[in-house]
Amino acid sequence: MTADTITAADIRINARWLIPIEPEAVVLDNQAVIIQGNRIAAVVSQQEADRRFRTRETVDLPSHALMPGLINLHGHAAMSLFRGMADDLPLMSWLNDHIWPAEGAFISEAFIADGTQLAMAEMLRTGTTTFSDMYFFPEIAAQCAHDAGMRAQIAFPLLDFPTPWGTGPEDYLGKGEAFIRDWQDDPYITPAIGPHAPYTVSDAPLKRAIQLSADTGAPIQIHLHETEFEVNEATEKLGQRPVARMAELGLLGPNTQCVHMTQVNDADLETVTTSGAHVIHCPESNLKLASGLCPVQELMDAGVNVAIGTDGAASNNDLDLFGELRTAAMIAKVVSGDAAALSAHAALTMATLSGARALGRDHELGSLVAGKLADIIAVDLSDPFLQPVYDPISHLVYSNHGRAVSHSWINGVPQLQDGRLTRIDVADLMLRVDGWKERIRNQQAQ
Ligand SMILES: CSC[C@H]1O[C@@H](n2cnc3c(O)ncnc32)[C@H](O)[C@@H]1O
Numbered sequence: 001m002t003a004d005t006i007t008a009a010d011i012r013i014n015a016r017w018l019i020p021i022e023p024e025a026v027v028l029d030n031q032a033v034i035i036q037g038n039r040i041a042a043v044v045s046q047q048e049a050d051r052r053f054r055t056r057e058t059v060d061l062p063s064h065a066l067m068p069g070l071i072n073l074h075g076h077a078a079m080s081l082f083r084g085m086a087d088d089l090p091l092m093s094w095l096n097d098h099i100w101p102a103e104g105a106f107i108s109e110a111f112i113a114d115g116t117q118l119a120m121a122e123m124l125r126t127g128t129t130t131f132s133d134m135y136f137f138p139e140i141a142a143q144c145a146h147d148a149g150m151r152a153q154i155a156f157p158l159l160d161f162p163t164p165w166g167t168g169p170e171d172y173l174g175k176g177e178a179f180i181r182d183w184q185d186d187p188y189i190t191p192a193i194g195p196h197a198p199y200t201v202s203d204a205p206l207k208r209a210i211q212l213s214a215d216t217g218a219p220i221q222i223h224l225h226e227t228e229f230e231v232n233e234a235t236e237k238l239g240q241r242p243v244a245r246m247a248e249l250g251l252l253g254p255n256t257q258c259v260h261m262t263q264v265n266d267a268d269l270e271t272v273t274t275s276g277a278h279v280i281h282c283p284e285s286n287l288k289l290a291s292g293l294c295p296v297q298e299l300m301d302a303g304v305n306v307a308i309g310t311d312g313a314a315s316n317n318d319l320d321l322f323g324e325l326r327t328a329a330m331i332a333k334v335v336s337g338d339a340a341a342l343s344a345h346a347a348l349t350m351a352t353l354s355g356a357r358a359l360g361r362d363h364e365l366g367s368l369v370a371g372k373l374a375d376i377i378a379v380d381l382s383d384p385f386l387q388p389v390y391d392p393i394s395h396l397v398y399s400n401h402g403r404a405v406s407h408s409w410i411n412g413v414p415q416l417q418d419g420r421l422t423r424i425d426v427a428d429l430m431l432r433v434d435g436w437k438e439r440i441r442n443q444q445a446q
């Protein structure tokens, strides 16, 4: 018998359970993940790790489940500073009467920096390692994510009307093109194009966005079919449902992410499926704004890739993706009338590998497989509210919430250790957040 060759590596993580996501619905006992540089070098039993690897650091997680980091495919990070400011309203009065006036009054580079850091602190604390953002001053959000070492798709906004970031479509597209050029080679940031919605962006700028995506490879993310009102209004005004209009313009394709899709008729289903576009399900925002519910299981059965997002904290009101996937699993059963719809494992896949697929990065993100990037989280299952543990996958979806996340690594770099963030100064951040609260409250009191 020949002895194993010993390989040197950076980090070894020993975990009680490991949920690789690929292969599907598998839970492995007493595994070790070996990290070398920014990648997973191996996923092996702890005995095999003893024989084959010597690492400079070992992390023992005896009551934890290890899994790929969660991917939050839709949000408006800096809106965390508007959390709880305008509740119990439907989408259009929430936007027109509260959010857009507040954005007009407060959005600035400093607001985006502090709000994005607040959102990242919450997302990292609850297990998200990659997020997608669509908001103003995308260059500031990108810099914040890069500095914190968090992976992000950052979409620049495109609307027909002026906002604090730009004067109109021409300005947004000019700034957006420069933004893509500046960030397209960054290891953490994927720049993207964010036409807000069919009801706020007309055909000419949408065509320019489609051309920009074709020229640069930048993905497009758009709010689409969020409410019945959106679809009815478009049908009355333009004689076409928004999905049909987007398809006719050439906007739907494998590099497009359609956010919400609560209204799906047979023709929409056929159009989205054949286009290869991805659907991003945001169940809690849809519930809170009474927007409607996305038929997730029907879309998945038709072959559509469905990922999950929280939307912004002003319409959710949190960024805990574990909570979101629990909600998703619960409502999928009611929407489809089938308790087997969106099983616990399917929900975990939606928040990991399907998210990676929507970003075009499932070859390197979304599962714990040797060769993929080392974006990993650990969830401590020792709390009484998670006992007894028959099936860790069931607990992660149906009994857990994000606060049980104890550790994370992004690109092989520790981000969370025993529940403490390593790269964000939370005490200093809280002082800045308090300052925003005072300013916003004073303005609202006037
Ligand atoms: C183009 S920047 C983003 C823009 O979108 C607004 N927004 C936030 N949440 C939603 C939602 O659920 N539907 C539509 N628009 C939303 C945000 O306030 C910004 O103005």
Ligand SMILES: [Zn+2]
Pocket: 074, 075, 076, 223, 259, 311, 312
């Ligand atoms: Zn949104």
